[in-house]
Amino acid sequence: MRIGLLAMSGIRVVDEELLRLGLTLPGFVERGETIASLPSLGLLTLAALTPSEHEVEYLEVPDPRSLDELPDGFDLVAISSYSAQILEAYDLADRYREAGVLVVMGGPHVTALPEEAAEHCDAVVVGEGEPCWSRVLSDCARHRPEGIYDARPHDYDLAEAPVPAFELLDISHYNRLTVQASRGCPHRCEFCASSVLLTDRYKQKPVDNVAREIDRILEIWDRPFIEFADDNALVNRAYWKELLARLSTKRLRWFAETDLSVARDSELLDLMRESGCAQVLIGLESPVEDGLPGLELISDWKRKRFPEYREAIQEIQSHGITVNGCFVIGLDGQTPEIFDQVFEFVRDSGLYEVQITILTPFPGTPLYDRLLDEGRILEPRAWDRCTLFDLNYRPQNMSPKELADGFKQLSVRLYSEEFTQWRRNRFKEALPEGLRQKGRVS
Numbered sequence: 001m002r003i004g005l006l007a008m009s010g011i012r013v014v015d016e017e018l019l020r021l022g023l024t025l026p027g028f029v030e031r032g033e034t035i036a037s038l039p040s041l042g043l044l045t046l047a048a049l050t051p052s053e054h055e056v057e058y059l060e061v062p063d064p065r066s067l068d069e070l071p072d073g074f075d076l077v078a079i080s081s082y083s084a085q086i087l088e089a090y091d092l093a094d095r096y097r098e099a100g101v102l103v104v105m106g107g108p109h110v111t112a113l114p115e116e117a118a119e120h121c122d123a124v125v126v127g128e129g130e131p132c133w134s135r136v137l138s139d140c141a142r143h144r145p146e147g148i149y150d151a152r153p154h155d156y157d158l159a160e161a162p163v164p165a166f167e168l169l170d171i172s173h174y175n176r177l178t179v180q181a182s183r184g185c186p187h188r189c190e191f192c193a194s195s196v197l198l199t200d201r202y203k204q205k206p207v208d209n210v211a212r213e214i215d216r217i218l219e220i221w222d223r224p225f226i227e228f229a230d231d232n233a234l235v236n237r238a239y240w241k242e243l244l245a246r247l248s249t250k251r252l253r254w255f256a257e258t259d260l261s262v263a264r265d266s267e268l269l270d271l272m273r274e275s276g277c278a279q280v281l282i283g284l285e286s287p288v289e290d291g292l293p294g295l296e297l298i299s300d301w302k303r304k305r306f307p308e309y310r311e312a313i314q315e316i317q318s319h320g321i322t323v324n325g326c327f328v329i330g331l332d333g334q335t336p337e338i339f340d341q342v343f344e345f346v347r348d349s350g351l352y353e354v355q356i357t358i359l360t361p362f363p364g365t366p367l368y369d370r371l372l373d374e375g376r377i378l379e380p381r382a383w384d385r386c387t388l389f390d391l392n393y394r395p396q397n398m399s400p401k402e403l404a405d406g407f408k409q410l411s412v413r414l415y416s417e418e419f420t421q422w423r424r425n426r427f428k429e430a431l432p433e434g435l436r437q438k439g440r441v442s
Contacts, residue, residue, distance in 0.1 A: 001141055002055045004074040005047055005168075007040035008081040008089050010062040014390045018408055022389075040080045041178045041229050042107065042129055044164035049133050058168040064092040070099065076140050078104040079121075083193070083362055083386035086110075090120040097122070102140050108197040109383070112364025114148050127151035128183075128198050130161065158183060158205035163216050176225040176255070177217055181210045181243065185231040187259070188297040189283070190370070191328065193362030193386075194231045204236055207243045218250060225278075228256040234280075235261065237268060244268075247275040257281045260305050263312035269319040273435075279353065280316065281324040284309060287345030288338070291331030297366065310349045317427060320435040322352035329410070330359040330403050332396040339406040343413050352427040354414055357388035358407055359395075 013019040039060070047056045059071055065088060077096050081089035086109050093103045097120075106125035110117035114124045123145040125132050131154035139145050166177065183195045184202040217224050233256035234240050247254075253276040260282060262268060272280075285302060286292050292303035305312075313323050327342050346354045361368040361377060363386075371377050376394040379385065385392040395403050413419065 001075040001137070002073055003050065003057070004071060004077040005040070005043040005056060005058045006071075006077055006079045006092070007043055007058070007060050008064075008079070008085040009037065009060040012084040012384070012387045014385055014387060015404070018389055018411070021408060021411055037174065038176065038178055038227065039169055039174060041164055041180060043078060043080050044166065044168065045162065046078060046129055046133050047165035047168055048162035049130060050137065054137065056165070056168065058165070061092065064088050070095055072099075074101050076102045076104065078106070080107055081105075081109065082107075083109045083383045086383050090117075093120040102143070102145060104136055104140070104145075108193055108195070109363060111197050112362075118147055122147075124148045125151060128154070128156045131156050152200075155201075156199070158203055159209065161205060161209060163213050166216055166220060171221050176227045177221070178227045178229040179210060179213050179217070180229040181205050181233060182230045182236070186235055187232065187301055190295055190297055191359060191362070191365055191367040192231070193365050196231065197364050204239055207239065207246070210243060211246050214247065214250065214252070218252070222251070224252050226252055226254040228254065230256060232257065232259055234258040234268065234272075237265060241268060241271055244271040244275040252276050253278045255279050255281070257283075259283070260308055260312045263308070263315040269316060269321065273319045273321055277321050279322040279324055281326060281355070283326045285326070285328045286331055286334065286338075287327060287341045288334075290333040290335070291328075291338075293333065295331065313349050313351060317350060317352060317430065318432060320431060322427060324353035324355055325349070325351045326355040326357070328359050329356055329407055330391070330395045335397045336402055336406060339410045342410060346414060346423070350426060350430060352423060356407070356410060356414065358391050358403070359393065360386055360388050361393055362386050
């Protein structure tokens, strides 16, 4: 078979006023555009698992609505999409099926709503794709797809994961590539719609496997920038110290999402800096304790760590590693004061970078189920509003209009050119002299 692996790419924002604002504010969509430009690691992994008798092509589809003609010549296409793009993905799938092409879909959204996805494709992969891919291909080659393939009972071992097929990419189109060292997260945040929807346990890929993937990237890219596609990297201290010691001999820079606990380990922070860590993204969620209770469903971890926020930021950044602090606006418990509270925290804490999003009820999350039960979802199944920037629920302590307007005003304040440059200059000025001389600045 000739197989097309189609990744839905590009940033999505429904609110046109917010989108226009973002295009004029330094930093507002910077992280969003970075995420949108990343290749689909899931599809590249499936490509590596595809037997050589099949021909595989990887394609990015920024906006299928603009395609007068579909990329053709395929017997089978596999489509990867976020919730915000899923309606476009369904339209693309429908068009391929009308043309007689078999369609497979997978990922967190279709895992949450497999029956919905099954209306638009021939095969739906529920959970992790690797355990099912061989059977999906075999069935499709015989033109007998079974509909829904549930991988969750298989408990896939990441030691079996192949090196993703990075060679399918035109490397000139990317400013970073992704590597996954773990899947799942030891925390369980109510709103999280990441790989915790694909697997119910936290698991780590062997160090040798991760090093092999990075070596493969180095074969095709001289000075790469790696984004670790982990929901919460660096929490397994012994594992990461072993991995980073090996990475310190390579010429690369990297980024990861993690939690505040890294600030407690100076040895780890030194290894992070020496191995090329440019920035860590940390979900602080709220600059005040209001909104944090109950947010993390296992042990209220983030609320308990709240007193450490400022000191942890300073400790990480003192090692020459910038912190991108993420805040969720509209959490239960937050009031209209949250907009000033976020700005003041960013100003006073020394954060190099900041990311703000609106609380988003993604399908399959405990948050969506709770808000639906409470009658607070404004438009059930309006998946195109799952952008992290569009509002689709009724906040607890303010009106939807207050939240939407306040979010836009906060964006203007946070991402103005003047305030953005002031944050970055302050970070450089606060660096220890030795690091400043070495130029270890993101």
